[in-house]
Every structure is written in C-alpha cells, then in structure tokens.
Amino acid sequence: MGTNEISMKEAIRRLLERYRLQGRINEIHLVDSWPVVVGSLITKHTKSLKIRNGILFVELDSAALRNELTYARTKLMAKLNEEVGAEVIKDIVFR
Numbered sequence: 001m002g003t004n005e006i007s008m009k010e011a012i013r014r015l016l017e018r019y020r021l022q023g024r025i026n027e028i029h030l031v032d033s034w035p036v037v038v039g040s041l042i043t044k045h046t047k048s049l050k051i052r053n054g055i056l057f058v059e060l061d062s063a064a065l066r067n068e069l070t071y072a073r074t075k076l077m078a079k080l081n082e083e084v085g086a087e088v089i090k091d092i093v094f095r
Contacts, residue, residue, distance in 0.1 A: 026086050030089065042069070051089060054090040059095045077092050
C-alpha cells in the first residue's frame with residue numbers, strides 16, 4: 001500500500017468514528033442479541049426493547065417474568081454487553 005492508502009477495515013472504522021455511529025451500531029447489535037442471550041421463552045414474552053441514554057428498557061407481557069428478570073438484571077446486563085464487546089448499557093429497566 002502507498003502512503004495514502006489504508007485498509008478497508010481502517011477506513012470503515014474512521015468513518016464510524018468521524019460520524020459517531022459506532023455507539024448506535026452497538027445498540028442495534030445489543031437489541032439483536034437479546035434472543036441469543038435470554039433464550040426463546042423470554043423472547044416470546046418480550047414486547048419491545050429500547051435503549052435510551054445507556055439504559056435498556058424492556059417491555060414484557062408477564063409480571064412474574066418481569067420480577068424474575070429484575071433479580072437477574074446485573075448478570076443479564078453483563079452478558080448483553082459481553083455479546084456486543086462493548087459497554088453499551090449501564091442499566092436495565094423492566095416494564
């Protein structure tokens with residue numbers, strides 16, 4: 001490569017950094033990882049997922065499940081962030 005040439009990977013990384021898109025991509029990846037991390041049973045009871053200001057808001061259709069997941073919040077948050085490979089969320093709120 002010449003002095004002005006960079007790899008495609010580096011060019012994409014710079015583009016994401018320049019336009020501050022990496023955080024949003026990580027958020028999308030985290031939401032897409034929800035079924036992988038929690039499994040099919042919890043996914044079936046999940047009505048919506050939203051991330052705002054580093055907080056994952058999870059709307060569930062079961063009060064009992066909401067209660068159970070509240071106790072596992074810290075562990076679940078760690079697994080989701082690990083799946084993405086970055087600290088995307090700092091808290092989870094179950095509704």
